[in-house]
Structure formats: C-alpha cells, structure tokens
Amino acid sequence: MNAPPTITDHLVLFMPSGKRGRFPKGTTVLDAARQLGVYVESVCGGRATCGRCQIEVQEGHFAKHKISSRADHISPVGAKEARYAEKRSLPAGRRLSCSATIQGDLVIDVPQDAVVNAQVVRKDAGERLIERYPAVQLCYVEVDEPDMHKPLGDLDRLKAALSREWGFAHLEVDTHLLALVQPILREGRWAVTAAIHHDDDAGDAARIIALWPGLKNEAYGIACDIGSTTIAMHLVSLLSGRVVASAGASNPQIRFGEDLMSRVSYVMMNPDGRQAMTRAVRQEVTRLIDKVAAEGGIDRADILDSVFVGNPIMHHLFLGIDPTELGGAPFALAVSGAVKARASDMRLNLNPGARLYMLPCIAGHVGADAAAVTLSEGPHRQDEMMLIVDVGTNAEIVLGNRSRLVAASSPTGPAFEGAEISCGQRAAPGAIERVRIDRETLEPRFRVIGSTLWSDEPGFAEAVGTTGVTGICGSGIIEVIAEMYLSGIISEDGVIDGTLAQKSPRILAEGRTYSYLLRDGEPRITITQNDVRAIQLAKAALYAGIRLLMEKQGVETVDAIRFAGAFGSFIDPTYAMVLGLIPDCELEKVSAVGNAAGTGARMALLNRNHRREIEETVRRIEKVETALEPRFQEHFVHAMALPNKLDPFPRLARQITLPPRKVLGGDAGAEGPRRRSREERAARRRR
C-alpha cells in the first residue's frame, strides 16, 4: 500500500484539508484519504453499506495545484455502490469513497454533512461546519465464530477483528460490556458495531465503550454550556456533525444564590450546600438531555459522548468539587486541565459507556467557557490582534493572536446585567433595551424587549400592553448612559449636569445629585447619579483589564473585538465604545458571537484535534491576575472617564460626533478603586 509513488501514480488533492498525495490507479479514495490522514467517516469499514464515506469530485483545471480533475478520473459506479444508492439514495454527484477508485488526477471534496437516513436539513446560516474527527467512532466488524481448536473468548475475537479491520493495536473494554459481548455477538450473527473511544494518541488506550448487533449507523453527542444563569445544550450527530436539537433552561442553582459569590457562600454556610447544588445542576442537565433526545426523536442510549463548558465555579460544582477555594485568594482551581471522565460519573442518563470531556479552565476566574470561546473564535489561529470579551458578572478577557495570548478577568460586578441599578432588571419582556435622547430637547424614546416599536411610534402602548414597561436591562443601561453623555447630560467624568434642569424637566434634583427621568408613569424609570457611577465602575474595571492585557502585548490598538455571551449579543458596539467599555476599533470589526462557548463545545465534541488544540492553547495563554498588577489601578482611574481620561478613540470619532470635553464638579472619579479594600474587591469580583 505504501510503495514509493511513481510517475504513473495520480495526484489527488483533498479539500477542505488541502492534503495531497500520489496514488496508484485503482486505489480506493477512502484508502488514499486514510494514508494522508484525511478523516473520512466510515462505519461499515468499506462494505458500501453505511453510506458515511461520501465524497464529491471537483471538476475543472486547478492551475494552482496543477491538477485537471475530471469526473472520468474516478471509477464508474460499481455494483455494491449502485445497490447502496438504490436502497438508501445518494445525493447527485456524491460517491462512496470506499468503492470509488482513483483513475486519474483528482480534486476530492469531503463534505462535512453526509447525512444518512434523514432529510437533509437546510443549514442554519449561523451554524458552523466543523471538520469531524470525533473521539467516539462507530466500527462495524464481522467476528470469527468460536473455534474449539483456538478457544479465544468472544471479546478477544471481537478485539482481533477490530484490530485487523480498523487497526486498533491495543483495545481495552468497558467493564459493563463484559457480560454483553456474548449475547450481542449472537444476536448480530457475528456482525456487530462497536463504539470505540480514542481521545489521545499518546496516552489512553482506545476502548470499546458500546456494542450493537449488526450495523449501527448513527451516534450522538451533546455539547453543553453551563452558565450561572442559563444552561444551553446541543444534541449533535457524531457522524454527520448535524445539530439535531437544541434546548436551554435556567440554572436551577439560582435558588441558592443569584450570582456566583452567593452560591459559594451557600456552600460555605450549608453542610450539604455543595451536594445540593451539584445535584441541582446535574438534574437540570439530565432534564435537558431528555428534552433534546425527545426533540431529536432519538434514544438517550445513542448518546455516546458529551462536552461541557462553564465558568470555574459552575465547572467545579458540576464535577462535584467544592468551589470554596475559588471564593478567595489565591483563587485556586481544584483542577485546571481538561477533565476526561464517564458521563455516568456525573450521573448523566446517556449510554452507560458514554464519555464526558470538559475543556480546560484558563485561570481561577477564566473558565472552560472562556476556553470554548477562544477555541471557537480562534485568536491563536490568525494574525490579527483579537480581543475576546465575555461580559458576565465577571468579565473574562482574552487578547492575542497566533504568536501570543494573554488572559485576565475583571471584576465588573453585576451592573451590566441590570443589578445595582435603581430601575435595573434582567433582560426579559418589558425591559427597556434601546434608548435614544434628542440632542436638543433631551427627550428620550426607547424600545422594550418584546416589541419592535419605539415608544414614540403609534401603537406602542398596545404593543407592550401585556408586559408593560417594567425596568431597564443591561443593554438599555449602556445606551441610556451613552446617549446621556452624547447629549451632554453627563460630563466626561460621569456627573449629571444639574444646570440642565433649567432647560429640561427630565433633569431632576435628588439631594446633592441629579437624575434623568427616562419614563414617567408607573413605574417611573430614572437614571440616578448612582446608576451612572455603577456603570462607570463596571466599565472602568472591564477596560482596565483589557488595557492591562494590551500593555502586556505591547499594543495601543486591537484589530478585532468579539463579544461573547448573551449580554454581548444585545449591546450595540457603538455605544459600548462610546462609554469606553472596549478600546477603539473599527466598528465593523466588532461583533457579537453569542453562542461562541456552545460552538467551542461542539468543536471539541466533533473533533478531538480541537481538544488537543485548546489544551495546548490554554497551556500557552499567559494569565494575568489583575489584582496583583499595580498598573490596573491606574488604568481603572483613567477608565472612569467617558470614554477615557487618556486614551483617544480616533476610529470611533470618525463615525460618531463625540461631545466636547466637559468637566463638572462633584465626586466623580474620586471613588476610585483605591478607596475600596482588597477584600471588598475580591468579594465583588466573584459575583
């Protein structure tokens, strides 16, 4: 098979991997792919019965590659392939690579969506195609029957067949299968499909984790992001990569505490607190598994692999680890590396042999969710200086490119989520999410979640009739404060200009400070000086963290910004920049990547090389602990100003008219972080 290529061999290029090689005429396309290390799915092992190894010939002259690829450079459809196409149907242009042989130079496309026995689902525009190389593989084999002259056990003959046909040199077996091998082999009349888990070329041996009689042609995995607030799950075909169903639910740990720090406190104060929270999250995950399985119309027992991500506290609680150490310096993770376990270890109701993988955590406050976002957005795969920001109650920040990555977390506190804001609320129907203020009259208009109408448009009152206007959510807060700044209501130091009370009835005196009346009526919604302060503190913390990382990288500017998480999906990048949450950047290079953590989890589920990639990347990431960096305080103080005391925002200024500098009296800026004790900050940052 591996004879040195001769001049009569044909050149074959596989796309999208770009791997190429020369092969003798008559080599099957599947063999050629394997020799080059191109992953082409196959369950039946070349018997033309599973239909998983589909490829397409790209016709044309590919000058760059010096290949003229033609349809007649591949063998005509043979009997076995024709039988498959007749029985199961093969999309036009598709060939089975186990049957088609090389007859000339070829460019071969390996489609990543070879869906079998299911309607081809139109791809969601946002759904990424992920090259497959899953840790769990289905392998059909025909096993020798028992022979009294060579009394090898049934399992041993199964292993021999897997070794012979699939090249597994060293196979272990899950204990629960010991008692099942014999009846399954007989039920399948010596033909069975084994699920092999092989997640590490170096260490762990390949293991048989499940077994079915006959040909088993579908297997699934779940990718799950356990957020403090929300748990999101995808059910994915391990063979086609297709997302079969998705579901989300509130994290039931909320009943033990809204934010992370209160959950850690609950563990510290209650003897069974950790157990109760672990049980709660695992039960909810189990419920979601039932839900996606029902939606996808599949059996839970067909789920063979699972990938989980979450922030460090969610990560620990899900694994059953006490998170108390994460509540105080030195914020020691119990485990930072990737975790490999069995799904049953976490009491999940999947196939008894199903595996579980958790991405590595980056640091004590930068979790496996941030690692998943990094894997998804891939700063390490490109040259631009990319900033990734995941804004929760604690912001996780990654900055870098191919040559170097740095990461930190910033204690933003919950203000961005509407907490600590007088009229703040969670993002839910009825919450104000968009705000505009007339630069002259200072009159506002707004939109609430659940309606697309602005408050000054006809029909608005009816449209929000059922929900009412209940408060203001995180993105609304950002916009209203940015608009207040742009319309001159607040100064660059964040002080509400009381002199404007003469000009507008919306500026209200409240003791020594002023507030802005966003909405009169029931409820009355005002933005107070304290609200502005809370947002200033939060954004200053975020920006200071980012600035620190930029300093580590020695850059004054970033090339691209990715906002991860739900918050990032709703805020307008322009306003975020006006407030100076994020550094100056071309606006079109700022984007929200809402479910990036989920995408990263799916990548790790579908391709074990992505697991190695993120493990290696996380090892390389330089971790910066903001609490230990003296410069953080300095950046923080400058970042209290709007957008910033020192840093210019030239690219923003080209698109938005920033107001002239306006400095007012008052205590703005004075309440910098120096005043707060170290303990207070530590407590804040955990929330």
Added chain:
Amino acid sequence: MNAPPTITDHLVLFMPSGKRGRFPKGTTVLDAARQLGVYVESVCGGRATCGRCQIEVQEGHFAKHKISSRADHISPVGAKEARYAEKRSLPAGRRLSCSATIQGDLVIDVPQDAVVNAQVVRKDAGERLIERYPAVQLCYVEVDEPDMHKPLGDLDRLKAALSREWGFAHLEVDTHLLALVQPILREGRWAVTAAIHHDDDAGDAARIIALWPGLKNEAYGIACDIGSTTIAMHLVSLLSGRVVASAGASNPQIRFGEDLMSRVSYVMMNPDGRQAMTRAVRQEVTRLIDKVAAEGGIDRADILDSVFVGNPIMHHLFLGIDPTELGGAPFALAVSGAVKARASDMRLNLNPGARLYMLPCIAGHVGADAAAVTLSEGPHRQDEMMLIVDVGTNAEIVLGNRSRLVAASSPTGPAFEGAEISCGQRAAPGAIERVRIDRETLEPRFRVIGSTLWSDEPGFAEAVGTTGVTGICGSGIIEVIAEMYLSGIISEDGVIDGTLAQKSPRILAEGRTYSYLLRDGEPRITITQNDVRAIQLAKAALYAGIRLLMEKQGVETVDAIRFAGAFGSFIDPTYAMVLGLIPDCELEKVSAVGNAAGTGARMALLNRNHRREIEETVRRIEKVETALEPRFQEHFVHAMALPNKLDPFPRLARQITLPPRKVLGGDAGAEGPRRRSREERAARRRR
C-alpha cells in the same frame, strides 16, 4: 546521569536480578538501580523517610563477576539515614539506597522483604519470595502551592510534581478523586502520597487512583482463588510482599448446585439465576475481605489492588457473565484474555480506586486458575518436561517446557472427590483418607481425617469418638482401590475377584458382582464393583488427556509432575501412579503444590511483569480439545486397565512390586467411553 561509563566508574551488580552496570563515584544506589531497571521500592522519593529502599552490601570477592565488594565501597551513614535508623530502626547491615552512594565496586542485595513498621515475621517455609514490581505504587511528593501568576489547578500541580519527581509523563486521574485533591493537599500542607496504577507500558496510561495527606507508607492487595467449592484469599503488603493474613470459605454458590454443571443448569433454568450466583460469590468475597482486613489489623481502604483466579465458570459468574455458553460445544468463553477493571465494578469494598486483575483463561474448560498454577510452577521458565494436573470435577492439564506448552481438560467427573462412590464423601473429619490392605489376610487398616492413628492402633476408637467414621474421601478411594489391586483383590481390568470370597469374609457377593468390606459396623463401608468402575472411568479420562498431550509433545515420559489443588495435596503420588492416574515418573519428582493457584495470583499481584508473562504464555499455549481428538478414545480404553493396558511404568516398578497380570471375566473395559453418547460426556465434563 547517563554519561557513557568511564574507566573510573565503579562496577555494581544487583542481586537477585543479576543486572550490572558502571556508575560514577557518588551515585546513589537507588539511582543506579533505576538506571538498570532494577525495581527497588521507594515511597518517599529519596527523602530517607519511608525506609522502603533498603539494600545490603554483599561483602567478598566475587571472582565470577570480577568484583571485590567491600563495606567501605559504600558511603558511610549520613545524617538523614541516621535519623531514619534512630526513629524507625534499620536491621543490621541494611542501608537506605536513596542515601547510600557508590564509592567502589559493589555487589548489592535487594531484599524482597523490607518490612517497615512491623515485626519481621519469620517466613513460612512454603511461602515464596516474589520479586516486586507491583501495578500500584505509592509516590510521595511535595506539591507547589497555588500561585496566582500561574493559575494551574491543584490536581495539575500534583501531576506536575509526580512527573518531575517520579517521571510519569502522562497521568490520568480517577474521577472520584477530583473533589478530594484540594482538601487532601491542604490537609497534608502540600505534601501528599499518591497511589499510581500503571499496569501496561504499552497502552493504558498511568493513573492516580488514591491520595493521602503526608507520607503513606503501606498499601495492600488481595489475591483470591475462587474455586467451585472453596474461596481462598491472601492479604498481601504491596510494599514488602509479606502475606499479612489469609482466609478461606465455602463457595456459597454450592446452595445452587454442588458441581459446575448444575450451576450452569441453575442459570439456564432460573431467570435471576446468574445474578443470584454472582451476588452470592461477590458477597462471600466481600466477607473474606473484611475477615483478612480484620485479621491483618488494617483498613479495607488501604487495599488498592486485587487479583482473582478461578475456573472459567467461576470466572464468568464472578464477573457477572452468563456461563451458559460454557455448558455446551463449542464451549465459548465470553472473554479469555486477562480482565482489567475496578474492584468497585464487582462491588468489592476496597479503596474506591482499587483495581482488579483476572488472569487469562486458557480455554473453555481450562481457566484462570490453571493459568495461575502455570505461572506459579513455571513450566515455561525451564527445560524439563513438566506435567501440571489440577484435579477437580474436571481435570485441567498443562504439559511442556520453555519451548512449547500444550493444555487440555479431561472429563474426570466427581468420583475423585468422593461423589458417585457408594460410601464416598467430601474430605472432612470422619472420612477415611488412608488405607492399607494386608497382602495375605486381605484385612484392611485405615486412618480418618482428624486423627493420626491407624484403625488397628490402640486408642483409635476414642480418637475418632466425636466425628465417628463417616465415609471415604477422594484420597481414601484412590488408596483403597490401589491397595485392592496390589493385594490381588481386583484384576488389572478392575474386576473384583469373587473367588477370594472363599479366602476372606471381606469379599462379599452382591448380585452378579462382588464388593470389598472396608469397615464393618455403623456405617458399614464397602467398595463395590461400581465404585471401582467409577474410579476407573475418572482416572482413564485423566490419563487419556495427559497421554494425548504427551503425544502432542512427542514424549513417552515426563520429567516432573505437579499436583495442584486440594485433592492433589492429600493423595499419595505412589498410589496415584499405581492406579495409572498419572504417567510413570520418578516418584521424588512428583509433588503436590496445593495452593499453586493462590501463589500464581500473588505473583500477578506483586509483579506486573508476571501479568505480562502469563498473558504471553497463555497466548502461546496450544489448546487441545479432547472431545475433538479421535486418539482420546483409544487412550481412554487402554487407561481403563490398572495401571494401563499398554504403557509400562518402569520407574514405578523399581519402587513398588506390581502384581502379576491377572485377567478376570466380567464386563470390565467393555463400558468404555464409546458406549456413552457425546452429550452424556459433554454433560459429565462440565461437572
């Protein structure tokens, strides 16, 4: 460390391994041993605190090795070593190899009994010294404290320390430890002892399976032989190799069926039969674990490894596998290779991370117990043609030497265990076990289990007063029939000579045949013609199997015979040979190795190289299925005669006067195996 040796390096020879090498002056003896691959136990990793790495200098001139080894060729006792000796005491002549350095040429003895914190127990004469290289190793390490600048998790820093100090490149961890690493590290103030399981240099990664704060200097394993009748267990120190406690119990499966075939039938007839028998044996094993732990005064949680052996049906039932397939051709084992699992998979109450290893089975009726006996007796390690016979209700036979091994089982049936014998019984107090018959008077004398007096000695009646004389056990049957043959009562065809009834009142007519009155009284014990037939059938089956293997090996004679199992320990080899159970052999080369299966299990427990050795050996053994061999019938027919119709017993004849050939009428020999149906035989052989 590995610089090429120079002429100024010193020559060091390690015994008993015989490995040697040259090392620079000042190298610690432990380092030298490791570089040569000599296993020297060490828990503390060279800190002179565990005391496990003891060695002795052999003084003298070793001409063969060209070494003059002197006490002053090793460094004097240093401060750390002196502190250890003072605190824990070090036997005279012993040194700690982690502290002692090479100062000249040395012959070093690595004692295999470095007992620490315990009285040195005088070795049982029969207890074999087993070179240690256990699959579970204790490793003490000092772990870096958490560092916010390098936020590696606690587990990750533990792994790094184990990698740095102990050279483990790729470490996995048992899931149940994830939540324990953090509190244990803190309890031990960053010094912990990890138990590492590493059972395969090729495949499986090393894994952390248990963890303790501080220095943990003792760990145990159990070696267990699950017989159809009896379960025997040893509790062994993994660090010193010492047997700490032993215990045995009846196999509670007896209540489901006395013999193997009736247990298989029980499984086939009862829906929960398999589960009930699995539960029964595991519960009894658990009870034995409690017993040996209590006797040894140790905590069950300190037991970290376990090795089990048993015949194929016991093996399957213990693992929870339905043994039905073993009840009929082709007698397919569910698994024949070695089984690696966790002890908790079998619901054993050891440390939660404890491992379990089962030796491979040789064939459908030649089990892991026979493999253990093979490992213990080591025919594959020597040149003599060695025959190993394990006589149960089914005889397992292995024959061979270094160059070739063959194995088979023979359907002896239960006659050797006293079943199918009119007055037969199990070996228990009150059973006749020794018999002599006066060649002239034909009067017998006998001994019973529980007394050392012969029945014609004074005080016999009192001595057996409590038990009485209840029947005759397997070894008694062998002796009485051999004595009947030697005194001319039965012919070489096994017919009781009725004409002797005139000479002795002990010969009794019973219908068309005769019997021999062994004991008058209550109960009356006679040996009937049917009893003789039953033994003839059993011994003919055994001998035919052995003869078949000799034929495969192309030998007419064997050099040594090992009788394994309880039966083998009680029978007199002379009588066994007189009856022709075993082939002619020098009597002093025939020995009973009662607990050889237990010894083999201990070897696999203490040295993982022995696991590889027996796995490799079992793969090499040629399996002979007697049922498929036409020559078996022929050998069987000849073996019905006493000792044999064809085969001469010249070496036996030199020591015993065999009676002249005497052929009587009757049906002896006619009831050969040809008459019995294949099914009947299949059923017999499973019992």
